[in-house]
Amino acid sequence: MTEFKHFIDGAFVESASGRSFENRRPHDGELAGLVAEGGRAEVDAAVRAARTALEGPWHKLSVDDRSDLLRAVADGITRRFDDFVAAEMADTGQPRSMMAHAFIPRGAANFKVFADVIKNVSTESFQTPTPDGAGALNYSIRKPKGVIGVISPWNSPLLLMTWKVAPALACGNTVVVKPSEETPGTATLLGEVMNAVGVPKGVYNVVHGFGPNSAGAFLTEHPGVDAITFTGETRTGTVIMKAAAEGLRDVSFEMGGKNSAIIFADADIDQVLDGCARSVFLNTGQVCLGTERIYVERPLFDRFVAALVDRAKTLKPGDPTDSATNFGPLISREHQQKVLGYYERARDAGATVWTGGGAPLLEGALAGGNWVEPTVWTGLGDDHAIIQEEIFGPCCHVRPFDSEAEVVALANDTQYGLATSIWTRDLSRAHRMAAAIDVGITWVNCWFLRDLRTPFGGSKQSGIGREGGVHSLEFYTELRNICIKL
Numbered sequence: 345m346t347e348f349k350h351f352i353d354g355a356f357v358e359s360a361s362g363r364s365f366e367n368r369r370p371h372d373g374e375l376a377g378l379v380a381e382g383g384r385a386e387v388d389a390a391v392r393a394a395r396t397a398l399e400g401p402w403h404k405l406s407v408d409d410r411s412d413l414l415r416a417v418a419d420g421i422t423r424r425f426d427d428f429v430a431a432e433m434a435d436t437g438q439p440r441s442m443m444a445h446a447f448i449p450r451g452a453a454n455f456k457v458f459a460d461v462i463k464n465v466s467t468e469s470f471q472t473p474t475p476d477g478a479g480a481l482n483y484s485i486r487k488p489k490g491v492i493g494v495i496s497p498w499n500s501p502l503l504l505m506t507w508k509v510a511p512a513l514a515c516g517n518t519v520v521v522k523p524s525e526e527t528p529g530t531a532t533l534l535g536e537v538m539n540a541v542g543v544p545k546g547v548y549n550v551v552h553g554f555g556p557n558s559a560g561a562f563l564t565e566h567p568g569v570d571a572i573t574f575t576g577e578t579r580t581g582t583v584i585m586k587a588a589a590e591g592l593r594d595v596s597f598e599m600g601g602k603n604s605a606i607i608f609a610d611a612d613i614d615q616v617l618d619g620c621a622r623s624v625f626l627n628t629g630q631v632c633l634g635t636e637r638i639y640v641e642r643p644l645f646d647r648f649v650a651a652l653v654d655r656a657k658t659l660k661p662g663d664p665t666d667s668a669t670n671f672g673p674l675i676s677r678e679h680q681q682k683v684l685g686y687y688e689r690a691r692d693a694g695a696t697v698w699t700g701g702g703a704p705l706l707e708g709a710l711a712g713g714n715w716v717e718p719t720v721w722t723g724l725g726d727d728h729a730i731i732q733e734e735i736f737g738p739c740c741h742v743r744p745f746d747s748e749a750e751v752v753a754l755a756n757d758t759q760y761g762l763a764t765s766i767w768t769r770d771l772s773r774a775h776r777m778a779a780a781i782d783v784g785i786t787w788v789n790c791w792f793l794r795d796l797r798t799p800f801g802g803s804k805q806s807g808i809g810r811e812g813g814v815h816s817l818e819f820y821t822e823l824r825n826i827c828i829k830l
């Protein structure tokens with residue numbers, strides 16, 4: 345059984361209180377390990393260590409040396425690839441292929457991208473005329489914000505955490521990470537990599553625990569934290585924003601979504617099916633960018649629904665280490681109950697359930713896992729909870745539309761604004777639609793294709809701020825102006 349300890353000031357430590365909580369495997373419910381439960385004492389110690397490193401060894405490193413260290417961290421993840429894959433698989437229950445081909449390599453890539461970004465971004469300068477004719481020179485420098493509190497979710501733990509840790513460190517900050525209580529594995533393992541490649545102690549700290557009245561809340565309330573970056577549910581972001589108001593700390597928020605896919609009748613149906621099926625079912629629907637509302641132009645509607653149902657039927661739940669498995673469980677029993685609750689509400693409201701709609705009966709060890717069936721519905725009203733609320737499961741509602749104006753209004757009828765995907769061969773229409781949908785990220789004829797240099801974030805209640813490439817620098821550094829009279 346694994347023991348997940350905090351990583352504070354370069355050392356793995358237990359909680360001063362001696363408290364810990366259970367970590368269970370989502371695919372069979374077996375106990376995988378015990379996680380140290382952090383409280384105020386651990387958060388205090390981690391913030392202190394981060395402050396000392398910030399003002400000491402980390403501050404003294406040149407940008408080039410910092411960048412080299414981040415590359416070494418990326419290489420360190422790659423060297424221990426199998427360990428990271430195993431840790432994330434145990435935490436999430438998702439198939440090995442997905443960890444190995446997408447989520448773990450992206451964790452390493454995050455460090456490489458920001459190692460490059462930080463070396464290649466210039467700041468502005470202006471020659472300013474003055475009455476005496478001599479002029480002045482204005483230029484800007486970037487300073488790290490300080491100690492950054494990183495609060496991360498469970499749905500792709502390493503990728504989402506490093507998406508924040510990498511730019512924060514690249515910019516010269518130090519971090520205290522509070523990983524999700526559901527997925528302590530890879531954040532802990534990353535501590536070993538940091539030590540192995542020589543990242544100074546105190547630069548990267550991890551405190552495990554829960555959110556409210558626990559490590560998460562204590563971290564966001566801590567006066568020694570200069571800024572908070574958070575990925576998770578919109579209602580959690582609301583609570584964290586209140587905590588950040590004390591001391592006027594800056595926030596960067598990546599939050600929930602209720603993303604649409606819009607499919608026109610001229611689209612390449614095979615391409616649509618590959619992309620859409622993936623966007624609904626990947627990671628068992630636990631992807632912030634995943635699709636839960638699909639709008640299909642009427643001539644293609646019946647054909648599309650039937651074909652999507654066929655795709656859903658190819659999904660095979662199983663042990664994540666089995667190469668035949670291509671569908672994982674939900675993260676927890678609690679989340680399973682939430683998703684099944686939505687399945688029941690859809691049935692009660694008279695939805696047509698084309699496939700799924702319940703929990704599959706799996707045998708043997710898998711019977712203890714948090715399984716739900718991939719599910720496709722039609723026939724619900726536009727204001728039903730299934731269409732309006734983020735479910736975060738392997739399910740979608742499909743609805744026909746007849747005009748561009750109609751589908752723009754439908755797609756925008758939500759409190760969220762994270763992502764959309766538009767499927768058409770008509771490029772002018774794609775441009776028009778992309779400009780009209782209120783989201784941070786629009787994909788045309790693809791989904792989940794990411795260039796890490798581009799701005800990433802949500803509109804409306806899906807986020808505050810943008811991260812990615814140079815945009816991350818806006819949050820993780822403070823731009824200062826220097827004016828020199830010549």
Ligand code: NAD
Binds near residue numbers: 524576580584598631
């Ligand atoms: P969550 O909000 O429940 O938890 C996220 C993190 O916040 C966890 O570490 C949790 O312990 C912590 N937390 C909870 N309450 C807190 C509090 N009061 N103070 C401080 N910390 C607190 O989210 P989740 O269920 O882990 O993740 C799923 C959600 O994340 C979904 O809504 C999904 O859309 C969203 N998400 C968004 C993006 C994005 O980029 N926009 C990416 C991934 C996930």
